[in-house]
Amino acid sequence: MSDNTKAAASATAAESDTKSRIIGVAERMIATKGAEQVSIRDITREAGVNLAAINYHFGSKERLFAEALARSITAINTTRMAMLDKAEAKAGGRSPSVEALLEAFILPLLHTDENECNRYAHTAKMLSRFFLNPDEEIMHMLRPHFMPLKERLLRLFSAALPEVGKTDVEWRLGQVFAIMHHHMLFADLRCKDLGKKLNVKKELRRLVAFCSAGMRATPDGEAH
Amino acid sequence: MSDNTKAAASATAAESDTKSRIIGVAERMIATKGAEQVSIRDITREAGVNLAAINYHFGSKERLFAEALARSITAINTTRMAMLDKAEAKAGGRSPSVEALLEAFILPLLHTDENECNRYAHTAKMLSRFFLNPDEEIMHMLRPHFMPLKERLLRLFSAALPEVGKTDVEWRLGQVFAIMHHHMLFADLRCKDLGKKLNVKKELRRLVAFCSAGMRATPDGEAH
DNA sequence: GTCTATAACGGGATAGAC
DNA sequence: GTCTATCCCGTTATAGAC
Numbered sequence: 056m057s058d059n060t061k062a063a064a065s066a067t068a069a070e071s072d073t074k075s076r077i078i079g080v081a082e083r084m085i086a087t088k089g090a091e092q093v094s095i096r097d098i099t100r101e102a103g104v105n106l107a108a109i110n111y112h113f114g115s116k117e118r119l120f121a122e123a124l125a126r127s128i129t130a131i132n133t134t135r136m137a138m139l140d141k142a143e144a145k146a147g148g149r150s151p152s153v154e155a156l157l158e159a160f161i162l163p164l165l166h167t168d169e170n171e172c173n174r175y176a177h178t179a180k181m182l183s184r185f186f187l188n189p190d191e192e193i194m195h196m197l198r199p200h201f202m203p204l205k206e207r208l209l210r211l212f213s214a215a216l217p218e219v220g221k222t223d224v225e226w227r228l229g230q231v232f233a234i235m236h237h238h239m240l241f242a243d244l245r246c247k248d249l250g251k252k253l254n255v256k257k258e259l260r261r262l263v264a265f266c267s268a269g270m271r272a273t274p275d276g277e278a279h
Numbered sequence: 280m281s282d283n284t285k286a287a288a289s290a291t292a293a294e295s296d297t298k299s300r301i302i303g304v305a306e307r308m309i310a311t312k313g314a315e316q317v318s319i320r321d322i323t324r325e326a327g328v329n330l331a332a333i334n335y336h337f338g339s340k341e342r343l344f345a346e347a348l349a350r351s352i353t354a355i356n357t358t359r360m361a362m363l364d365k366a367e368a369k370a371g372g373r374s375p376s377v378e379a380l381l382e383a384f385i386l387p388l389l390h391t392d393e394n395e396c397n398r399y400a401h402t403a404k405m406l407s408r409f410f411l412n413p414d415e416e417i418m419h420m421l422r423p424h425f426m427p428l429k430e431r432l433l434r435l436f437s438a439a440l441p442e443v444g445k446t447d448v449e450w451r452l453g454q455v456f457a458i459m460h461h462h463m464l465f466a467d468l469r470c471k472d473l474g475k476k477l478n479v480k481k482e483l484r485r486l487v488a489f490c491s492a493g494m495r496a497t498p499d500g501e502a503h
Numbered sequence: 504g505t506c507t508a509t510a511a512c513g514g515g516a517t518a519g520a521c
Numbered sequence: 522g523t524c525t526a527t528c529c530c531g532t533t534a535t536a537g538a539c
Contacts, residue, residue, distance in 0.1 A: 073506070091412055094531055105507045110533065112505090183411050186464055187404060188315055223485070230458050230489050237457030240410055261447070265454050265493040272492035274484070297522080318514060329524050334516060336522095 074112045076102050082123045090120055090181045120181055121193045127178040128200045134163040135204055139211065150214040153267045157231065160208065161262050164235055165255045172246030172253055179239035216270060224270075231266045238262070298336045300326050306347045314344055314405045344405060345417045351402040352424045358387040359428055363435065374438040377491045381455065384432065385486050388459055389479045396470030396477055403463035410460075440494060448494075455490045462486070 080102040084093045095109045095116050102108075113119040138159035142151040166174045185193055205228075212224050219227075238258075246253055304326040308317045319333045319340045337343040362383035366375040390398045397403075409417055429452075436448050443451070462482075470477055 096531065106532090107508080107534085108506065116532075180411060183407060187407050187411070189468060226485060227489055230461075233461030234454050234457045237454075237460060244413055260498070261450060264496045264498055265451055268492040268496035269489040272488045274488055319516095320514070330515090331517075331524065332522090340515065 073102075073104050073108055077104060077109060077112060077119065078122055078126075081119055082126065085120070085123055085177055085181070089177050090184060095119075117185075117190060117193060118196075121185070121196060124178065124181045124185075125197060125200050127175060127181075128197070131163050131175060131178070132201060132204045135159050136207070138162065139207060143211075151211060153212070153215050153270050154263055156208065156211050156215060157263045157266050157270070158259065160231065161235060161266075162259055164239055165253070165259060167253060167255065173239060173242035176239055176243040179236060179242075182236065183240060212270065219270070223274075227270050227272075230269060234262065234266065297326075297328050297332055301328060301333060301336060301343065302346055302350075305343055306350065309344070309347055309401055309405070313401050314408060319343070341409075341414060342417060342420075345409070345420055348402065348405045348409075349421060349424050351399060351405075352421070355387050355399060355402070356425060356428045359383050360431070362386065363431060367435075375435060377436070377439050377494050378487055380432065380435050380439060381487045381490050381494070382483065384455065385459060385490075386483055388463055389477070389483060391477060391479065397463060397466035400463055400467040403460060403466075406460065407464060436494065443494070447498075451494050451496075454493060458486065458490065 077098060081093070081098050084098060084101065096106060098119075099106045099108060109116060109119055113122065139151075139156070142155040142159055145151070146155070164173075164175055168174050185197075208228060209221070209225055212228060213219075213221050216224060242253065301322060305317070305322050308322060308325065320330060322343075323330045323332060333340060333343055337346065363375075363380070366379040366383055369375070370379070388397075388399055392398050409421075432452060433445070433449055436452060437443075437445050440448060466477065
């Protein structure tokens with residue numbers, strides 16, 4: 056075991072950082088087995104580092120996981136930003152429609168792998184972990200990773216919904232987030248239990264229909 | 280591996296003191312500290328029973344917690360059923376409005392205590408635990424506790440929304456559930472971090488407005 | 504500063520005596 | 522049915538090597 060770690064260390068001297076290797080291994084294992092099934096013993100064994108290395112570099116298991124979560128969030132939000140760019144370009148100088156904005160928010164979450172039904176199902180589960188046991192430090196560390204998108208969405212939705220107050224727009228956006236969080240939490244169950252691939256197009260249509268109606272609701276709740 | 284048919288048998292007989300005492304203690308401790316902070320060692324110490332008693336009577340810690348969760352669900356759903364009774368009586372022979380139905384579904388979840396901001400915040404967290412780590416046996420055990428309500432809601436919403444297909448009504452009801460799950464998961468955070476009591480009336484109005492619009496959405500997502 | 508070795512701790516589960 | 526005695530595991534803390 057000792058010769059293995061030495062070889063790996065010398066072979067990749069430039070980036071043989073224990074810290075980045077740990078993150079890499081953690082990400083891979085989480086993506087494979089899910090955060091709930093990954094112990095730091097698994098990670099350190101696989102990475103060929105000592106058990107205590109995680110505590111030294113990250114402070115705790117949760118903060119290592121938060122690091123991995125941040126990467127996923129960044130990946131998702133980059134795609135969302137790109138879709139917003141396209142939507143804005145397509146709308147010319149005008150404001151993109153509520154539907155276009157929702158699609159940019161929702162669609163990146165529905166991407167599928169061949170083996171994994173939903174690529175980001177494990178990301179949703181990691182998010183849930185933090186929701187279940189809120190940690191102020193981690194939340195603070197995560198905030199920058201989704202704030203830019205949130206600000207932009209708030210601005211764009213407010214422009215698309217001039218008749219809805221900004222406070223309400225923000226609150227309603229929170230409900231869309233809630234729906235998507237729940238959706239992804241069960242994406243793998245729906246897929247694995249039913250033994251069929253998810254119908255992305257259909258799900259997107261349903262989600263956009265429900266959420267756009269909610270975003271546009273009049274305060275008294277009568278939408279028609 | 281061990282057969283669990285014995286558990287069903289013991290339920291019929293005069294419930295062993297130990298078993299009911301364990302459930303009672305577990306419920307109380309979960310309501311006080313939250314499920315995440317309660318170990319079976321805490322419970323057995325407090326109940327004055329042996330550590331192994333939980334495994335003997337319930338099979339596992341998770342199944343004991345599921346028992347406590349089932350009680351909360353039953354309490355909530357009894358209130359919901361009563362509100363549906365009233366709504367149906369008020370509507371005479373006609374179908375209660377979407378708003379009245381949503382209110383019956385949502386309002387019971389918003390009840391507050393003096394110390395606890397949301398009486399069922401811990402219930403939501405327990406639900407989340409199971410969502411995070413789905414257990415087929417537990418899900419099967421829980422199903423009867425919310426199926427009657429679900430069936431009734433499906434029937435009533437379908438009657439109130441004749442233009443929406445039953446499959447869509449069910450799917451949309453799932454989104455309302457998602458919103459409420461998320462809402463309760465953060466009820467305590469909103470309350471404790473902001474240091475102010477929740478404004479139940481305002482939250483109810485917002486929730487009903489958003490959800491009723493979503494329930495009524497037209498398939499293409501245009502609601503106005 | 505970086506990392507290892509090891510110990511201590513607390514948690515859930517279980518076999519087997521009674 | 523109940524209880525003791527473990528077992529195994531994941532996590533955390535510390536001391537010290539490099």
